[in-house]
Amino acid sequence: MRKRAVSMLDVAAYSHVSHQTVSRVLNNHKNVSFKTRSKVLEAIKELGYAPNLAARALSNGKTTTIGVLSYNSTLFGPASMLHAVQNAARDVGYAVTLATTKGVNEIAISAGIKELVQSGVDGIILITPLTRGNQISKETLSGTPCVIVEGESLKDIPSVNVDQLTGAQKAVEYLITLGHTNIAHISGPSTWYEASKRREGWKKALKNAGLELGPLEFGDWSANSGYRAIKEIVKGSNATAVFVANDAMALGVLKALNELKVKVPTEMSVAGFDDIPESEFLIPGLTTIRQDFLSVGKLSLELLMDRIEKRTRDSFHIAIQPELIVRKSTAPLITKR
Template identity: 45%
Template sequence: MSANTTPRPPVMEDVARLAGVSHQTVSRVLNTHPNVSARTRKRVERAIAELGYRRNTAARSLVTRRSQAIGVLGAGTAHYGPANTLLGVQQAARNEGYAVSMASLSEVTTAGIHDALEHFLLQSVDGIVVIVPHETMLTSLHAIALSVPLVAVGFGADEHLTVAAVNQRVGAALAVQHLVNLGHTSIAHVSGPQDWIDAAARTEGWRRSLEQAGLPEGVLVQGDWSAESGYRAGLELAAARNVTALFAANDQMALGALRAFSEAGLRVPEDISVVGFDDQPEAGYFVPPLTTVNQGFKELGARCIRMLLSDMANGPSAAASVLNPKLVVRGSTAPPAQ
């Protein structure tokens, strides 16, 4: 009978041998231990890549008594912002060697939230990330006692929760101040649903920025994050002809507004300027290219997972990490027509 010639998968000892380091050093690199020099870390990472090494998470789970899995709960994932926050968290978790169990709420209700969290606990996840910045979620999290650490993404600082967020008010202020600096004095806002914490914060940032500039509050039109709602808002604003600029709470609503303005014979930015929020990849290819606010979803995801791993190691912190967004100026904004 011939011997089995199937090659065995590489193990940690193979990586250590190729990199010329100890088994312990390889383990430290895999677990992102700080006491490893950058040169040694790179040598180990090259050996891992060359061998195609993959850590045995099942064996590690037996040693650490952890599942090496994180539960991630999202909502509104049909839209670019929530979907890419989810993607950023998922990628950061996988970079740290964790499997990701994902769930998405089609409707944000207390019962749905409880069911999703219970589902994660039944899977014995090591921690949970919640990307549902909604008032109902905040109320539910305050009422639930969980046996694993949890990080909430998109909430403001909270004495009961560990939070990773983008400063939405700052993002709105960047958008409005840009329009003010161009000379606009009548700036409308198409908002997201106000029971979403991000939407309410962007609306508050718009109001506060106008007030600080000594301008009257502009026209507020309620949207629902969709391009269709932006289109309807754009038709309404085009008919009234009482504003020279629009700040939309996301790029999808800005896209809808751009179409409405075009159909109504308004030129962007000559007759009306438009600023969005999220900086989705297509924003630079709108007609005209869209000025918008970039939230830094990849960095947000990385911060979120770092905080979760810290809480898993040291206990709940109720800390907050807040990332400031950046304005990306393109062709959809200009000084108002004289």
């Protein structure tokens, strides 16, 4: 005999509230206390209740689904942010529909947004390397609430960003305190928001210290591109330290320096950005900048829900401060190559 599906009334009885309260929780209504919301969500989890999203969409005009537009979610940063957003959405009873872009230009981003809008999502979170050159028109969004994550803030669209510039500045300033004056930089792609801000932070730290810019090479976030870039830097300069725009490229840097017999950190200090799980297990452990992706996911979802529910707040643009993690890949300047 087929087992009866768990209903909203079952959830209400299990959590000792009315079915109207369960409905308010499912619809993310603001007039529900945190304690009651948590109790109902726990009951839903315990009973395995699966809301009829189609019926709810007909009754309140909402699909209880948010769309996430991402580019190259195999990279550590975008993948971590996507995971954080999915977890935050699940906590408030929302499903996630994912779309990926084929490029980082305005046409590709607009096409991805239109795809999500047409699928009927209640709101959209953009995890794309958005720069001011990639404007998002109101016509493209068609009135759908939107939040930008790790992209350049636009006036009319809420955003959550780790302070990339400050993070880069912290890394380079630390290298300067160790006595390094010729500090190279391996940047990410020139069109990416994160790469441009980290590049700007490198320049700002050197300028503030009265130092000239060191060698600059560009990579594509991969270990192979970092491997190639540091070889060019070693061949053409006397840099004693390098700030690498992400940890994956720094992995390639460490391999190349080992092959070139350049000792890390006594002859070349290396600092990265991201603090991927493998960073502390590299030889030597990688000094890097840690990004709080859990906060990014939670706050971006909160901003989006505020827009969906038409709630007001003091600021719709949030900057999260990164953290410098010091390990064995950086040291005071001892010898010059």
